[in-house]
Amino acid sequence: MIIYDTHFNANEWFIMISLCFGFVCVAFFPKRFPRQVAAVFLMCGVYSGFFFDHSLSVEPISFYDVNDISKFQLMDFLSYFMYAPFSYFFFYAYDRLQLKPSYIPLYILVWSLASVGIEWLAVLFGVFHYQHGYQLAYSLPIYLLVQSCWVALYHGLKNRSFL
């Protein structure tokens, strides 16, 4: 087991501030979706975080550790909820802009680059600790894939009149 630090410091503050800021924004922005749909859009981000972190950061691959130690802690659990406002605003802006299909890849690229930027900040604050040669750039294709799935989900729900 690797221990990176044992104090409540930069990484924990990063998570707490991101969570507060994100959820305050969700609460204060004008409502755009029915409550059930908003709940699904919020959980989309959390689910994606769990899905990839539990695929990429566990044995035998274990490309990165989250937070202070390689064990699963409460702060690790909370850190996944940072993704919730992110996915919510991804859908929010997508629904607001009503893009032409030809602009969808550009939209996904912009959000993926923003995701890489935020991940870079998280690495800087000690939320993620890369190992076994993993680099920030490897996250870009993951974000592109995940956000493409989100767009597919949005259209799936829209076609079934949930939106």
Next chain:
Amino acid sequence: MSLAVCTFLAWITILILAMLPKTLTLLEMVFLFFVCTIFELSIFTIFHLNLHWIEVSTSPEKSFANLTIRLICVPVILVIISNVQFYPSNTLRWILLTTIVVLGVILQKIMQWLGIITTPHWNMWLTILMWCSYFAFARVMVWFIRYLKKTEDRVA
């Protein structure tokens, strides 16, 4: 071998969900799939990484087989269970719930037999307890997502 077996089992669960008469909407099922995956992965990770009650093989094939079960099979079973919970017949509901718990125990035995997991500090009753807690969680989440709709309708 282990990956093939687990992929097959995951596909069977998807098949059952596809053919099952649904009592939940698509939106409710998507929400449930997300939250059940999160809950189940968290519980499993605590037992695996923190308590070491369950050990997962570090071989790439077995590890991917474990992920297939954790990320697809178990959450889909919980979506199936949540649909079953709203069937009108009490007898049918309890028979199906008991069958799924038994199948959950068998699934764990298959995973042990295939060498995907080893359970140094574990017994069958803990598996049953774990599945019952998953069911309870799924039930609460169905209540929650339906409550959101109800409150919205009330406001409207």
